[in-house]
Amino acid sequence: MSQLLDLIPTIPVAEGAEIVMDWLTDTFAGLFGVIKESGKFSMEFVTDFLVSIPPFLFILIIGVLAFFATKRKFGLAIFSIVGLLFIYNQGLWEELMNTITLVLFASILAVIIGIPLGILMSKSKMAEATIQPILDFMQTMPGFVYLIPSVAFFGIGVVPGVFASIIFALPPVVRFTNLGIRQVPKELVEAADSYGSTGWQKLYKVELPIARSTIMAGVNQTVLLSLSMVVIASMIGAPGIGRNVLSALQQANVGNGFVAGLSLVILAIIFDRLTQSFNKKHD
Amino acid sequence: MEKIKIENVTKIFGKHVNSALKLVEQNKNKTEILKQSGATIGVNNANFTVNDGEIFVIMGLSGSGKSTLVRLLNRLIEPTSGNIYIDGDNISKMNKQQLIKVRREKMSMVFQNFGLFPQRTVLANTEYGLEIRGIPKEERRLKAEKALDNAGLLPYKDQYPSQLSGGMQQRVGLARALANDPDILLMDEAFSALDPLIRKDMQDELLDLQQKMQKTIIFITHDLNEALRIGDRIALMKDGEIIQIGTGEEILTNPANDYVKTFLEDVDRSKVLTVENAMIRPISINIDIDGPKVALQRMREEEVSVVLAVNKTREFKGYITAEDALQASKTGEINLVNYLRTDMPTVAKEMYIQDVLSIISDSKTPVAVVQERKLVGVLIRGVVIETLSASVENEGVSDYVPAT
Known part of the structure; x- marks a missing residue:
């Protein structure tokens, strides 16, 4: 029986994928080049700016932000200040700024792409039927796999890192936007319609405000996923704390690996609590 | 037309x-x-x-x-x-x-569950219909405030729907519909x-x-x-x-x-009226919290000689008479539990008045109307008779307004 199965020749899926990739790379080489150069330029600009802020001032600003974002509680503010001081103390300040830039770019772009996609999905059954499996595909595919097309399109460096992070971090914000809008109570949608709202008015006066906290939960997930992609992105040359994790791994250096990992955890907690508090603020 | x-x-x-x-x-x-x-x-x-x-x-x-x-x-x-x-x-x-x-x-629509937008204040909800028509801010605010004023809700204009009771929310729903004229x-x-x-x-x-x-x-x-x-x-x-x-x-x-x-x-005409049609708002105190002073104050305010007693979940417990409350106040008691009388009959609001008439006439006290043990109203002899006599004139349909 198994011999019978062996009679079927291997279907050339891998070759097919390569042909598609080659075609994309050749056809859009110019476009990819422009994206790479402008992306690199703007990200370096942001990193340089962040690095130019005196660390002391930076830490203070984050502390004050955390204090007000959490309704004047000291918990997160103290945690942020101590955590960031620790990262500075361990000599990872510049890497930290690189990581922050990468996460900011990846998550902002993911949100800019993701929210409209989510709205589209919520409005059209066909869009939902098409996008849903793509999102499933994106989320189940191991993050490493995205590195291959990223490198093919953009070479190595920070831009392909951001590109891979966007693909990896996109699904939650799309899904939550779709969910949030679909969960708006039917009676409120009917109320909006019955008063003669246009589609846009209904969207931005009723649906988006009501779906807001669900969408923000998605944004929070997207930010955290793009942070979790930092280590993987460093494999293709994206700078930041991820690179320290990677080199510690290659050299089996437990101590350095622990410090870099801990720094990422601190950063993740600050990002998470800050984005969550923006969500709670208006409730 | x-x-x-x-x-x-x-x-x-x-x-x-x-x-x-x-x-x-x-x-x-x-x-x-x-x-x-x-x-x-x-x-x-x-x-x-x-x-x-x-x-x-x-x-x-x-x-x-x-x-x-x-x-x-x-x-x-x-x-x-x-x-x-x-x-x-x-x-x-x-x-x-x-x-x-x-x-x-x-046309404007009013919904069963009110259909108010939770993130908008009462005023902003009332303005909604005018807002999407592109009516200038000042003008729509005036119109919406007028509609709210007619519904007696102007003082609540800056609150959110979730802060209002169901009845008030539906008044907002109605005001929103009417603001559009x-x-x-x-x-x-x-x-x-x-x-x-x-x-x-x-x-x-x-x-x-x-x-x-x-x-x-x-x-x-x-x-x-x-x-x-x-x-x-x-x-x-x-x-x-x-x-x-x-x-x-x-x-x-x-x-x-x-x-x-x-x-x-x-x-069926002789039975058209239910307890619900004849009951009035009960005057009650919370027996767990309120003492004789509060009870007496309530009686004075409402000019009655009996208050009904409920617990904190509004379950009906009994009643307190003015004499008892006065007595408790004199002896300096802070709690009325010992003066609670429980011989007041209770009826369900779905019952027909015809079927409860004997209960009402036999009872020395008003009759409590309860639903799942919670106090929802009270039947007082005078009001019941009034309701019944009004309904006889209209052949059994109370307050029925004939077509004009």
Whole structure:
């Protein structure tokens, strides 16, 4: 029986994928080049700016932000200040700024792409039927796999890192936007319609405000996923704390690996609590 | 004058719409059509007209198609076939822009669960209809404030809907609809989610408003008493079909068929009134917290000699007399538990007054009305007699307003 199965020749899926990739790379080489150069330029600009802020001032600003974002509680503010001081103390300040830039770019772009996609999905059954499996595909595919097309399109460096992070971090914000809008109570949608709202008015006066906290939960997930992609992105040359994790791994250096990992955890907690508090603020 | 005209309107849900539509033309009923085509009939070939300034009640049990029918009027649900005319214009043939214009200018809707936007203040909710029409900020604020003022809600304009009681929320819903100054109000079970006492108040308010405004109102309800109370004319629906249209009087005296008759059995004239119709708001104290001082204060305020006692979840516990409260106050007690009297009879609000008359006349005290052990009202002899005598004049239908 198994011999019978062996009679079927291997279907050339891998070759097919390569042909598609080659075609994309050749056809859009110019476009990819422009994206790479402008992306690199703007990200370096942001990193340089962040690095130019005196660390002391930076830490203070984050502390004050955390204090007000959490309704004047000291918990997160103290945690942020101590955590960031620790990262500075361990000599990872510049890497930290690189990581922050990468996460900011990846998550902002993911949100800019993701929210409209989510709205589209919520409005059209066909869009939902098409996008849903793509999102499933994106989320189940191991993050490493995205590195291959990223490198093919953009070479190595920070831009392909951001590109891979966007693909990896996109699904939650799309899904939550779709969910949030679909969960708006039917009676409120009917109320909006019955008063003669246009589609846009209904969207931005009723649906988006009501779906807001669900969408923000998605944004929070997207930010955290793009942070979790930092280590993987460093494999293709994206700078930041991820690179320290990677080199510690290659050299089996437990101590350095622990410090870099801990720094990422601190950063993740600050990002998470800050984005969550923006969500709670208006409730 | 004719304001709304519905002509052969049918709504079919599900697949196989065309084959179902043919069955509708052959006058098949909902069950037959479902069996033969698999499609569900929402509204089956409805025909009626509504006059300017009329309160037209569409009534039926759940699943009878009444909520579908009202949504066909502003095309929240698209009719499968038939024509709907408003002021002579065929709504069902309008394009999107025309439809939006009609919805903005001609009709407003009030919803069962109020349909208020939770993230908007009371004022911003009231402004909604004006806002999307692009009316300047100052002008729409003035209009909305006027509508809220008429509903007695102006002091609450900066609160959010969740901060208001159900009755107040529905007043906001009504104010939002009226701020638009539409010709037509569509009210979908607008008072069904409210407490019986509040519901009665709202019905009165609506009738008062109607005296002043003379809107055309389509009112959906499943409550026959409500229909009789506020409707100039009533359409009875069953399985998507309109079975009978007429004034309350006509339907009561001349039921079109057995279904209508069974429906009306609830309103057997001698038994039309329930406890709910005659009860009044109870004057109560919280026995767990309130002491003799509070009890005496309440009695003085309300000019009564007895207060009812409830616990913190409003469960009925008994009553406190003025003498007892005075006694407790003199002896310096802070709690009234020892003075609680429990010999007050209780009745359910669904009971017919006829059946509780003996209880009322035998009792030395007022009678408490409870629902799931919670206190919802009180029956006082004078008010009960008053209600009954009013109903005798109107042949058993209390407060019924005849068609004008």
